[in-house]
Amino acid sequence: MSDTKTRILDAAEQLFGRNGFESTSLRAITTEAQVNLAAVNYHFQSKDALIDAVLERRIGPVTRRRLEMLDVAEADPAGLTLEKVIEAFAAPVVEAAMGQPGLAPLMGRIMATPGAFLERVFLRYMEAVKSRFLPALLRSGVRLPPEELFWRLHFMVGSLAHVLVFAPVMPAMSNGLCQLNDGRAIVNRLVAFCAAGMRAPVEQMEKEA
Amino acid sequence: MSDTKTRILDAAEQLFGRNGFESTSLRAITTEAQVNLAAVNYHFQSKDALIDAVLERRIGPVTRRRLEMLDVAEADPAGLTLEKVIEAFAAPVVEAAMGQPGLAPLMGRIMATPGAFLERVFLRYMEAVKSRFLPALLRSGVRLPPEELFWRLHFMVGSLAHVLVFAPVMPAMSNGLCQLNDGRAIVNRLVAFCAAGMRAPVEQMEKEA
DNA sequence: GTTTAATTGAAACATACGTATGAGTGACAC
DNA sequence: GTGTCACTCATACGTATGTTTCAATTAAAC
Numbered sequence: 244m245s246d247t248k249t250r251i252l253d254a255a256e257q258l259f260g261r262n263g264f265e266s267t268s269l270r271a272i273t274t275e276a277q278v279n280l281a282a283v284n285y286h287f288q289s290k291d292a293l294i295d296a297v298l299e300r301r302i303g304p305v306t307r308r309r310l311e312m313l314d315v316a317e318a319d320p321a322g323l324t325l326e327k328v329i330e331a332f333a334a335p336v337v338e339a340a341m342g343q344p345g346l347a348p349l350m351g352r353i354m355a356t357p358g359a360f361l362e363r364v365f366l367r368y369m370e371a372v373k374s375r376f377l378p379a380l381l382r383s384g385v386r387l388p389p390e391e392l393f394w395r396l397h398f399m400v401g402s403l404a405h406v407l408v409f410a411p412v413m414p415a416m417s418n419g420l421c422q423l424n425d426g427r428a429i430v431n432r433l434v435a436f437c438a439a440g441m442r443a444p445v446e447q448m449e450k451e452a
Numbered sequence: 453m454s455d456t457k458t459r460i461l462d463a464a465e466q467l468f469g470r471n472g473f474e475s476t477s478l479r480a481i482t483t484e485a486q487v488n489l490a491a492v493n494y495h496f497q498s499k500d501a502l503i504d505a506v507l508e509r510r511i512g513p514v515t516r517r518r519l520e521m522l523d524v525a526e527a528d529p530a531g532l533t534l535e536k537v538i539e540a541f542a543a544p545v546v547e548a549a550m551g552q553p554g555l556a557p558l559m560g561r562i563m564a565t566p567g568a569f570l571e572r573v574f575l576r577y578m579e580a581v582k583s584r585f586l587p588a589l590l591r592s593g594v595r596l597p598p599e600e601l602f603w604r605l606h607f608m609v610g611s612l613a614h615v616l617v618f619a620p621v622m623p624a625m626s627n628g629l630c631q632l633n634d635g636r637a638i639v640n641r642l643v644a645f646c647a648a649g650m651r652a653p654v655e656q657m658e659k660e661a
Numbered sequence: 662g663t664t665t666a667a668t669t670g671a672a673a674c675a676t677a678c679g680t681a682t683g684a685g686t687g688a689c690a691c
Numbered sequence: 692g693t694g695t696c697a698c699t700c701a702t703a704c705g706t707a708t709g710t711t712t713c714a715a716t717t718a719a720a721c
Contacts, residue, residue, distance in 0.1 A: 662721105663721090664719105664721080665719085665721095666720095667716105667717080668715105669716070670713100672712085673712080674711070674712090675708105677707085678708085681702105682702085682703080683703105684699105686698080687697090688695100688697090690693100691694085
């Protein structure tokens with residue numbers, strides 16, 4: 244039982260997050276991991292399979308924790324609040340990102356990368372989340388037309404994704420104003436912002452000629 | 453005056469948006485543009501310079517239009533509203549994306565592209581925007597601690613970016629529920645969501661031991 | 662019409678990539 | 692010991708990339 248596999252996963256996670264999937268070469272990964280180049284094709288079969296493995300290792304637990312937190316919130320006899328639903332969506336990924344430096348940009352990149360790759364990954368991991376959280380939002384008291392609800396969920400996901408994508412540069416970008424050491428505080432801010440957005444009155448559409 | 457340069461820019465914009473910057477080869481671009489391979493290194497000096505040119509052609513006008521709309525809003529004797537500020541930020545890029553199919557994914561790409569590149573682009577185009585919109589938010593009546601204000605602006609940008617990133621797949625992802633033909637409607641939704649988020653009461657932080 | 666500069670063309674350059682190969686190494690079973 | 696197995700290693704293969712070269716072509720200037 245060698246930790247070569249783990250070292251490859253760790254290095255790949257770090258470099259994928261920093262430089263993207265396409266621009267990270269297997270040679271860069273194996274150099275960083277201090278492992279032979281062929282090891283990656285031995286333990287995984289290809290670069291694509293390695294990418295899948297890297298994602299599975301991190302997104303799997305986050306998805307499970309999301310659904311778990313939602314279960315707890317829904318079981319609360321005090322009732323399901325909008326804030327609890329949003330927190331169940333945001334907290335697991337933010338907390339995971341805090342504990343694992345280099346994970347945030349990776350998560351962010353997944354959420355911000357369109358195209359074939361996204362469809363493969365996003366549908367695999369996010370379909371379950373979407374199909375559970377959309378009804379939960381309704382059950383928490385949000386009263387919106389389906390279209391409006393979907394757009395606002397979209398905005399919410401965008402806010403979260405942006406936080407993750409820019410996590411590495413956020414302190415510098417804000418001239419030190421915004422730090423990332425306190426994940427709870429970030430989640431709280433995000434929850435407050437998105438809950439208010441979700442509760443915004445629906446814009447009346449003017450008829451067009 | 454040949455349009456070779458323009459044809460290269462058009463093809464590059466399309467392919468960069470669809471497949472990303474790194475994964476788009478100059479050969480793919482020149483083939484699509486029906487132009488000789490060497491033309492790209494003749495008219496531009498390198499692939500990096502081509503990327504810069506592609507971005508400048510589209511982001512430049514959007515940035516100018518943003519500041520222009522903010523000028524108009526600030527000159528309004530009726531006073532500067534939060535909604536007007538957010539609209540000045542969101543409308544130009546959404547409208548540009550509507551008029552120029554293939555632009556939205558390109559904008560999205562920028563957000564999803566790593567470290568050094570993003571910092572180069574983001575700082576060049578967004579610094580001016582940030583330094584104008586942050587004060588404008590304050591002047592529009594938003595009363596928030598600086599740190600909270602910055603985070604919420606960050607969330608807002610994230611919502612907008614996400615809309616652009618996922619523009620090509622949004623109809624499919626929502627099972628046809630959310631369409632993109634009406635840019636104004638999207639901007640209105642975004643403004644309503646973000647304005648409410650900006651006005652959310654500030655979460656009181658509990659002291660930690 | 663001739664000269665000059667700007668542009669395009671086909672081909673080659675060196676380099677980097679993902680992948681495959683086969684020899685080598687260590688541990689453990691019998 | 693002698694296999695056997697999982698693993699690691701150095702190296703090579705084929706291909707694709709960004710860039711360069713220099714001749715061919717076109718367009719403008721005088």
